[in-house]
Amino acid sequence: MQMLNSINNLKLAKYFKLSEFACPCCKRVMLHPKLLAKLVELRNILERPVYINSGYRCSRYNRKVGGVLNSYHLIGLAADIKVGDINLIELLETCENIDFNGIGFYEKKNFLHLDVRPTKRSRWRE
Ligand SMILES: [Zn+2]
Ligand SMILES: [Zn+2]
DSSP: OHHHHTTTOOEEETTEEGGGGSOTTTOOOOOOHHHHHHHHHHHHHHTSOOEEEEOOOOHHHHHHTTOOTTOGGGGTOEEEEEOTTSOHHHHHHHHHHHTOSEEEEETTTTEEEEEOOSSSOEEEEO
8 A cells, every 4th residue: 555655754843744743543633833843943942853752643543552541642732752862851941941731750651741731730750
């Protein structure tokens, strides 16, 4: 299925492709422009690659990875990210300055959850 390999292979901004945000199981994708804009801002400040561990999730995949029922990943408002050669605390501080509305700090698994939820700010740590 050559066609499927190129699905969502669409450059959205200088450093991100739509396929990076797609659900791994079905390749469907939703991505809010505000989330993309903040991730681009982060990429520009850090001057190094920002890896999207998890962007959009369909409900089946969200269940599979143990995501919460009303996860913002289900509606294209969230991304879990990883950045090489940077302390997670330092990365967290940079993300705080960009003011993502939701930030989850996953110390053991070494990633941050970032989202642009429309409701009030939320911070958590695991
Ligand atoms: Zn899926
Ligand atoms: Zn997440």
